[in-house]
Amino acid sequence: MNRNNGKTRNRRSWAEPYKIKMVEPIKMTTRPQREKAIADAGFNTFLLSSKDVYIDLLTDSGTNAMSDNQWAGMLLGDEAYAGSRNFDRLQKTITEYYGYEHTIPTHQGRGAEHILSMLTIRKGDSIPGNMYFTTTRMHQELAGGQFVDVIIDEAHDPTSLHPFKGNIDLDKLQSVIDDVGVAHIPYLCMHATVNMAGGQPISMANIRAASKLCHNQDIPVFLDATRAVENAYFIKIREEGFENTSIEDILKAMCSHTDGCTVSGKKDCLVNIGGFLALNDAELADRARNECVIYEGLHTYGGMAGRDMEAMARGIEESVEFNYLHARIGQVVYLGEQLLEAGVPIVEPIGGHGIFVDARRFLPHLTQDQFPAQALAAALYVDSGVRGMERGVVSAGRDPNTGQNRKSRLELVRLTLPRRVYTQAHMDVTAESVIDLFEKRDHIRGLTFSYEPDHLRFFRARFHPIGGDSILADAPVTSVSSTMSDTASV
Ligand SMILES: *Cc1c(COP(=O)(O)O)cnc(C)c1O
DSSP: OOOTSSSSSSOOOOSSSSSOOOOOOOOOOHHHHHHHHHTTTTTGGGGGGGGGGGOSSSSSSSOOOOOHHHHHHHHTOOOOOSOHHHHHHHHHHHHHTTSSEEEEEESSSHHHHHHHHHHHHTTTTTESSSSSHHHHHHHHHTOEEEEEEEEEEGGGGGTOTTTTTOOOOOHHHHHHHHHHOOOGGEEEEESSSSSSGGOOOOHHHHHHHHEEEEHTTTEEEEEEOHHHHHHHHHHHHHHHTTTTHHOOOOHHHHTTEEEEEEETTTTTTTOSSSSEEEESHHHHHHHHHHHHHHHOOOOOTTOOOHHHHHHHHHHHHHTTTTHHHHHHHHHHHHHHHHHHHTTOOOOOHHHHHHEEEEEHHHHHSOOOOHHHHHHHHHHHHHHHSSEEEEEEEHHOOBTTOOOBBBBSSEEEEEEEOOOTTTHOOOOOOHHHHHHHHHHHHHOOOOOEEOOOOOOGGGOOOOOEETSSSSBBBBSSHHHHHTTTOOOOOO
């Protein structure tokens, strides 16, 4: 994993197993332009216009660079309304690599989550899972269910070096089952890797044990396999006994312990749009196709064009190549190690799809009600035009029962790396900006809401800095913030 950079041991660096064939110019902006852009965006990086962004690390979702092979496949789109050959190809590929028999294509991951939630959850049900994901939990709640977190405690501790922080705590899982009863647990929602914990993997041993615990009590297990390929890479390099197993075999073994999966193709599948629900149970799959027809599109395209399905099938094949994954996750490690060397607090171990900066430790002068991660993301944009995003109390939203902010223990700024898009020099620019900000961190102001949407508020919320108009003050702001209390309920 270590790039060595010629410094120690052997002098051989490794590099990406591809070269650049086409380039997309990006705009360089000035600091005054960025000050204005972030104010116009209500200090929410989601509301920035991408033309004002230099290095876009908002998300790895749909931002992948496709290969020449995928683009060639785009020209082979069979745009028939029904029975597109690209669907057949996609379904075969999913069966080959993930192992499930039936594929229901969807416009993206949340389409699959919607269908699965509607079909399996009844009012009052509880759905245990290894940490929530925003859209997953939203659909579970809209279907009348309630998400219950059963991830191991280490996942909530950004300093814990546990190699599989995505693991499920089997005792917590069993006690949820005991509390609400098997009849009220529609399924176990298993994430691999766990996005909200910082792209942390779940081990094969844990997948096996948690699935066995559920299956022994007739509870199905559905995998959120959005980043399961990256999870397979971590199993290969971290879990004893898998050193010599291929990514393909690990992925298939992971899936084999579960009854189906929901996938956002916009991540591991190396495409820009699409998703799927894959299932083994023929009857459930048939009911899912009926819902697909209502909400997504006919069950042989589900909101995707034929060409998109072709690109996804080819992307899945490319995604399991070890050298690709080694470079992909190696780039994440390269960025993370620079930050660690400078003392910047980040979630460790370094995860699969990005670096998660610990905003609580970065900005100790701000309380969580002042949205430190949101503030840090805005400040980073102003400093260098790098766009990250908040994963903390804003993303966690309000508890539907109490109306209070869910105080997430993790308060993070996510610097997510699009796959095959940026170079090592872009990582250097990013690291330098974060490190500069760390050195003047007490100049970063907290934020207060000026507009708060009802659902998935992080996407469209607007904010204002506390004690001034600029997110970066001219002098340390410690004294201003320490007098503020709960400003989050504005
Ligand atoms: C992105 C994502 C989803 C939702 O997928 P969309 O394609 O954005 O609808 C679900 N689960 C996880 C873990 C994700 O990262």
